[in-house]
Amino acid sequence: MWLSRFLAGLIVVALFSRAEAQQPKKVYRIGVFLPVSASASAHLIEAFRQGLREYGYIDKQNIALEYRYAEGKAERLKDLAAELVSLKVDVIVAGSTPGVMAARNATGAIPIVMVTTADPVAGRLVASLARPGGNITGLTALGQELGGKRLEVLGEAVPKASLVAILSNPENPDTDLSLQGAEVSARALGVRLRVQDVRVPAEFEKAFEAITHEGAGALMVLPDPMFVDQRERIVALTAKRRLPAMYAHREFFDVGGLMFYGASLADMWRRAASYVDKILKGANPAKIPVEQAKKFELLINLKTAKQIGLTIPQAVLYRADKVIK
Numbered sequence: 001m002w003l004s005r006f007l008a009g010l011i012v013v014a015l016f017s018r019a020e021a022q023q024p025k026k027v028y029r030i031g032v033f034l035p036v037s038a039s040a041s042a043h044l045i046e047a048f049r050q051g052l053r054e055y056g057y058i059d060k061q062n063i064a065l066e067y068r069y070a071e072g073k074a075e076r077l078k079d080l081a082a083e084l085v086s087l088k089v090d091v092i093v094a095g096s097t098p099g100v101m102a103a104r105n106a107t108g109a110i111p112i113v114m115v116t117t118a119d120p121v122a123g124r125l126v127a128s129l130a131r132p133g134g135n136i137t138g139l140t141a142l143g144q145e146l147g148g149k150r151l152e153v154l155g156e157a158v159p160k161a162s163l164v165a166i167l168s169n170p171e172n173p174d175t176d177l178s179l180q181g182a183e184v185s186a187r188a189l190g191v192r193l194r195v196q197d198v199r200v201p202a203e204f205e206k207a208f209e210a211i212t213h214e215g216a217g218a219l220m221v222l223p224d225p226m227f228v229d230q231r232e233r234i235v236a237l238t239a240k241r242r243l244p245a246m247y248a249h250r251e252f253f254d255v256g257g258l259m260f261y262g263a264s265l266a267d268m269w270r271r272a273a274s275y276v277d278k279i280l281k282g283a284n285p286a287k288i289p290v291e292q293a294k295k296f297e298l299l300i301n302l303k304t305a306k307q308i309g310l311t312i313p314q315a316v317l318y319r320a321d322k323v324i325k
Helices: 002-022 042-054 074-086 097-106 143-157 175-189 201-214 225-229 231-240 250-254 265-280 302-307 314-319
Strands: 028-034 063-069 091-095 112-117 136-140 163-168 192-197 218-221 245-247 259-263 296-301 322-324
Touching: 028 042, 028 074, 028 097, 042 063, 042 265, 063 074, 074 091, 074 097, 091 097, 091 265, 097 112, 097 136, 112 265, 136 265, 143 163, 143 175, 143 218, 143 245, 143 259, 143 314, 163 175, 163 201, 175 192, 192 201, 201 231, 225 231, 231 250, 245 250, 250 259, 250 296, 259 265, 296 302, 296 314, 302 322
Parallel strands: 028 063, 028 091, 091 112, 112 136, 163 192, 163 218, 218 245, 245 259, 296 322
Antiparallel strands: 259 296
16 A cells, blocks of 8 residues: 555656646846947947856846847937837846936836946936835946046046047936036146037037147047947047047947046946846845946057057056057
């Protein structure tokens, strides 16, 4: 009798295990929402995928990644965010403040992981860094502080520049924060700032003509997705006018720009995977603290410096994380 019961039990366990094995596992759908093109963000996507792999998530196995790229066109953000919401993704990972704002306007229910926003509290994306309070959490890149630091490093690299031009897009909600930081540093350095607004690519030629006419001795390019997608053109225009330039995105340095200083966006995208993991495991984004950028980089291209006749002081070069000679 006991043997028959034991065998019957084994059969039940085997059948249950087989049924459980045949039960399809849930494949989570993750919306990845970027304000720039696929080519400009390829290294960020790879960093994000690497982060996901560290938590056991593999695309097309237990997750499905849905990419949307605005290609530097702010007017596309609204529709692309709506597309991701219509797909009923489990999480939206959004880069840049305009992208996060578009995602927030599209949904109050789907969790949103923000990456690279300048100041989510000032931008009213979250209630506080410690307790975001809504469906948004993620990482912030300290926009105001970086705006000041970039001008400080540029001033050290080009000490004779008494007038620094700033290329900005006033339509970008992060612009004011960057300018505020730059203005504080400008007063400390004793330099004047000349803000040159560019809203669309067609305005670049006239903008650089105006900057040259004013006699600017250096240029600082503020963060903006449209600028990133036009990076090769901007770098070429600065080289043509022999302008020492500091950029807010590493992508400019990668195509020959003189200097980049800022948070490592690749590191931030890799870390964003930890937020996705927490949310997929049931954590409430309203209670997941927002983290600040941890890794910063100063990159200098001496080939470009030589082409425009600039000698960068050794004190600045010693602080660089990477120097192209």
